[in-house]
Amino acid sequence: MDVTTILLLLLVGAVATFLAGDKLASKVALVFSLGTLGVSLSLLNQLLQGTDISFVGTWIDNPKVALAFKADGLAMAMVLLTTALTPLIVFSSFGNHFNNSKNFYALVLFMAFAMAGTFLAADGLLYYIFWELALIPIYFIALVWGNGDAEERKKAVLKFFIYTLGGSLFMLIAFAYLYSKAGSFLLEDLYNLDLSAGEESWIFLAFFLAYAIKIPIIPFHTWQAKVYQKAPTVGTMLLSGIMLKMGLYSVIRWQLPIAPHAAKEYMPILIGLSIAGVIYGSIVALRQKDLKKLLAYSSLAHVGLIAAGCYTLTLDGLSGAVAQMIAHGFVIVGLFFVAEIIYRRYETRTITDMGGIRTQTPKFTSMFMILVLASVALPGTYNFVGEFTVLYSLSQANLWFAVLGGTTIILGAYYMLKMFQNVMLGETNAKAFADVTSSEAITLVAIIAFLLFFGLYPKPITDLVEPTLKEILAVINK
């Protein structure tokens, strides 16, 4: 068994979901996503035992594109993030009703397929194809099943699509150029390429454009908030939970090792931009009136920190970034789900329309609180592990980076607690608010359990990704 099983299973799952019909779609999707999770866990087991689960096959001879899927620790960690979040996301949507749900769930699985493929691909063009492929389902998910004013949604989603596509096309140019140099798209060949400073510089920037838009790093983030707001929650979860991580993962996997000298040269600017994103996102989040938008900006702040970690080019920065990616993936999915739970009951996302929910919902409140705390990286949650390591790496680069980046723990607490206060606390809301249903609770509890467990015992994940990160660092520093 190798990693292609995961991809195939997701793809088959997408087709099966589509064929299952509207009534069964969600269940079939859940079964397949759980199956994939199982498979990826067993693959992880194999990987840990030293079995090679990578897959290399030929696809196209001219241009030479290989079906290369490399499953090292880092890739597997990200794939597991995908396969673990997908069932959660699917399951979380059981309380919603979608028109044409077979299409909807098929697209969700297809997107998971594309994202897993992005994480696994070890061939530049293959990677690019998966990268782009992931855009299409989310586009339709946001477009067709989104909420809010249709015209505005169309605009926002189209902007998102064009913007991200535009960015990634420049990456395509870079790949084409690299191909013309290396004669292959294979990761190793690209790593071994000797590029002149000028070449590295523009290739780095071309990659950067693609990733900065995807991650997003300010000032390329303008698509984000609107799309998060307009997309259905499932879409938002997929976007924020996994898709953003594609960008960050790619920074580690592709951008830095291929153009290490440029990365070193631009490091202060990049970290500066990323940290500016942290502060900017936090400050903008303060006054958001829409719950999903607020979470979107919080996400902007968090990924800014992760990006800063990536660009420090140190083991700490990278491993912290990976930890933070995973942690943020879970926590943001949880938070968006919270928003969705509230929406199911109150049909609003405007924070001022909420408040006074806590009295009626002890369980929900506790879980929401824990998620908020995880999001502000309270020690004991996995987010803290990531944030600590990233900030530590930043302090190694420059103490001021750590200080400025560290403002996230203050500002983050500020906007998250303010949000929590306005949403949950205060005089009992006149409108009744039913406490979480068991299915909702399962999702949230799973997320919380994950965050707390790895918050106290992050070693398994660290051990999983560290060897890969060391290899990548070796390439960077060669």
Add this chain to the structure above:
Amino acid sequence: MQTLIAITALGVFCLIAEIFNLRKLLVPVTVVGLLAVLGLTLQLWSIDPALDTRYTSMIAVDGFASAFSTLFVLLTLFLVLMSDTFYQEHPTKFSDFVAIKIFLLAGAVAMVSFTNLSMFFLGIEVLSISLYVLAASKRLDIKSNEAGMKYFLMGSFASGIILFGICLIYGAMMSFDVTFIKEMSRSAELPIWFPIGIILVVIGMLFKIAAAPFHFWAPDVYEGSPALTTATMSTLAKVTAMATLFKLLSVMNADIDSKFQMVIVVVSILSMSIGNLMALRQDNVKRMLAFSGISHAGFMLMALLSISNAGSMLLYYAAAYALAGIAAFAVIVSVTGDGGNETTARFNGLGKTHPLLAAILTASLLSMAGIPIFSGFFAKFMLFSQTIQSGYLFLVIVGVINSIISVGYYFKLILAMYTKEAGEGKQAVPLVYTIVAVLSIAFNIIIGLYPALVTDLLG
């Protein structure tokens, strides 16, 4: 040669069928005939094209010609399949329509397999005249008339220029035989007539593929012509002209110096940019696709910059583009029918009323936009890659920016299909359109997944 003869025979059969009132049989027999032609082409090709030695001074079948001929036959097959339903309002003219399409195919095949400029010229004229007729074929529709008129006037103007070019080449070379010309162009010191002649011919071909600034006819003509004709023009005619241009330049060993390449670059940039920018503001779907076609012409022109090894790439691009175009037009035809409202509004709510058609149109538009797994992506990618290797990074960046712009209008249509409410009730869609659409988009995706199927054809 056999292919050409077979096609012509098929065309003549259509005319005879009319005499004996065999209209019902016409499409099935033509389709079978075309399939036979397809088989014949493939068979001849697989044996050894060089075996077809008769009249090699006029027609020579090589890999390039065979591959493109196959593509043309395939496209014609789709077009003929659609004709049955499309022309059901015109039973008396039906056989003429089919026959003209078949002859048009003959012209196209002649254009890619010529070894003598006279064949080239006649081929292009057969193609053009067929298209003039098809464009104007709705005789009571003023738009169709206008389209035919415009196309005819400008087309014959371009023919004049091509003829002038051929004349100058002849003047310089004393022959119309391209192999002879090729040899001569290497050896002797040439009179200036030769390069001028080449340029004039190239300009004429640029007109045919609707590259800027010779593109003005395309939107008007595409819009005015009956939808199926537009489909023919934007797929078959365009890729034929492009392949011919490529072949012309490659077989005549025309010295593409850097100055000439600069012209190609500028024309390419102009075509891409004008095509995409103008398409943004179009409301008529056919017109939008016309501009999109202009931009694709610009993309395809990049192949001329690395003429020695871009043949398979061009074939791939042409196939990807044409198949996507056929799929798109099959849906457009099935939605708009013959004439009527062709604005994007007509596609409102298609995602709900006809999900399959909407999906196919979406897929074909995505392919044209160059989104992966659809062959349009690989087409663009290979072209970009090749162009970068030829050292035209700047051109590729412009191309990429244009790709981004193009998403804007392709998605306008997709948005209309999926977000707007359907205006009218659900209308029945002829099965044959759906079949054609499914087939062509399936081909498109298959060659997207296995580009080698096409790229390996030309080594």
Add this chain to the structure above:
Amino acid sequence: MEKNLALVLLLSPFVGFLFNIFFGKKVSRTVSGAIGTLTVVLSFLLSICFFSQLNQSGKPFEFSVFDWIQVSNFKLDFGILLDQLSLLWLLFVTGIGSLIHLYSISYMHDDENMHKFFAYLNLFVFFMITLVVGSNLLVMFIGWEGVGLCSYLLIGFWYKNQDYNDAAKKAFIMNRVGDLGFLIGMFIIGALFSTLNYAEIKTALAAGNADTALLGVAALCLFIGATGKSAQLPLYTWLPDAMAGPTPVSALIHAATMVTAGIFMVTRMNFVFDLTPDVQNIIAIVGALTALVAASIGLLQNDIKKVLAYSTVSQLGLMFLALGFGAYNVAVFHVITHAFFKACLFLGSGSVIHGLHGEQDMRNMGGLRKAMPITFWTMMISTLAIAGIFPFAGFWSKDEILMVAFEHNKVLYVIASIASIMTAFYMFRLMYLTFFREFRGTEEQKHHLHESPSLITIPLIILAVLAVIGGAINLPGSMWLTHFLEPILGKHEAHALGTHEFMLMGVALVGALVGILWANAKYIKQAFVPKSDAEITGFNKTIYDKYYVDEFYTFLIVKPINGLSNFFRTTLEPALGKVVFSFGSLANGLGTQGKKIQNGNIGLYLFVFVIGVCAIITYLFIAQ
């Protein structure tokens, strides 16, 4: 075995927390309170065991539970260290914690969310224990943040009141400002020594080759962390607001234990601070100023808990003053005595509030002496202790601080003394206004006046007793505490009790008496009752409004950030969005212009065609 016991010590309150969170609602309030209390008592008992063991062996007990975070140059484990310092803290944290839990059973009995209260309280104790027993800075940081969280939860316990929520939020955020400092300090230390373990840092420092400048920065950052947690200038403003929480919370968290975390941390890291005298000076100055400012604000507050809160801030300032002079043992001494009497005072005030059904404004009290004798007497004892009257606990500890200050810096000594006098004044002001003269509240309240139940009074009595005798642990002469802490703090010269010292004691005592008499003169003799808010004017108003520090912070930080946020949200974001859209608009605009050229005129089309031909030919063949 020892490991397991230590883990039981640590986790026992956590079990209580889990029980109360999950099952608290299902069992009766008494049971939930009892379980909450018992778990803490268990920890207390275990602490005593460990303490006695340590007393015998003298060897600290350290072990690692599991590996935690790993960064490139060092690995952090979840380590537990039970040495003199942590056990001392454990004793009074769990001890006072137990009493307050006990007290709360009665105090919170009417609250529907009592199980939650106990859950949070247990969680707090758990985190406080974590903070104390951690063997490295990061474990301390877990507790550090954890107690902050519990403080947040408990301040906002009555979450229906948004003002309380604001107070809770403020506490959390200001703490986080400090936490950032703590983090940065940790980073520097981690980078310098490749470890965060106390013992290892100490060893590394002993080796000597540390970059003192960087170490200074680290120390300063750690101190910033301490100012957040221990409510020092400039981050003290959250503490008075934190009085929004239930009174037991104020007693436990905001008087006795959590706020001393800063002192604990500085004491813990004494070997770092010892090497950075500049930072120590800063600490001393900040401490003294805090003591003075807080005391002066306390002079005019009318809310009984606010007075106590400012008093706490002021006392903490004194402790930092001592820390600044390197007299860690003195600071620890004061922490302990302060824990006794301040907890007692808070609990007493809670008893009063309880008796008056939530009334906190002293202007509406008075004459409660007769109605609540136990409360009165216990509070009186504690007041005497805090005022520094011989021989109560506070006298000894405060006196030591003043002595140290006198030794090192006369100016700071004067400041501290003034603060002490003020303390005596406002504490007696509190007593007089609350318990003396006649009752000023409503008839209905008067009707219901009664002494609190025994569950409330017993802890009061115990704490009062401790407030009397607490000074015994470090009496001049025996200096038990100082000796006990020697393994950690190093040897300190015991003060020889000369005339000098006695004189200082006398001065301090006189100062306290002056304060008391001043209060007596004003509130008993003149029967002065503070005016209603609107009538306060002049400088008094400035003090009453806490020097407008909150307003100043709002103006300086909160407002700009919110303004910036609004600006970003309403202006910059759309503008940035427009930049992206402008490309689209540009393209669309070009398209629109292009449509005009495509005007349907064949002549024009051909014209362009021919021009194109001419241009190409000219370019290729004519232009050279």
Add this chain to the structure above:
Amino acid sequence: MSPILITFYCLAAITLATAFLTIYSKNPIHSAIYLVLCFFSIAGHYLLFNAQFLAIVHIIVYSGAIMILFLFTIMLMNLNKENEVHKPRITRLGAIVVFVVTSIVLTTIFINSKPIAGEYPTTGEDFQSIKVLGKILLNEYMVPFEFASILLLVAMIGVVLLSKKEKPGK
């Protein structure tokens, strides 16, 4: 100035003049007549080259067939009036500019190009009699010859298609 050269100049003048007049005449009939004259002068050029067959074919096809077609059409549409509105001045100016520019550009290249040096080759072989042309046309140029028939067939079908009346309705 050999007589042949003089003849050439005369013919050339006639050709250009009639061509110009074709375009310049306001009456379409006049244009057609001028065009016929132009074609005749071109036939004269052919004769000058001793390409008699071609000249005759030229006259038959152009003057005989094509021009008659034109005239028929003009008559059919009753266009023998001078009612054509002139194009806007700017367009005409543009046309003139284009004319001038094109002429100058094309002429310039040919002037710039190297003049053909020396004698023109004379083979003395017959290359333009009916016999020779016929042989070439039906041997080497067999395929295009046949293909031209397809062209004409297409044109025929096309014209029929364009002008055939349909039965209204189905």
Add this chain to the structure above:
Amino acid sequence: MNNILNQIGIENYIFLSVLLFCIGVFGVLYRRNAIIVFMSIEIMLNAVNLLFVAFSTYHQDSEGQVFVFFSMAVAAAEVAVGLAILVSVFRNLGSIDIDNLKNLKG
């Protein structure tokens, strides 16, 4: 037989053809009567034909003349189709002014 171009010079024919061609182009641009435009195109084609024959003579090669036949066939076919289109335009529009053909634009 002597090559007649020895006396005239191929350049002269080139210039003649070019001028004729340009006149044709000019006519296309200048006139708005479609039929005259057709005639102009015929002039262009004839200019080329003339040049073909000139080159044919220049090379003493018959292929050029053969090509002229094809060119004539093409011209004839074009004219036939063109006029057919013209007629149907005239029927629908009542005019053959090409400036009136402005329904399709934008």
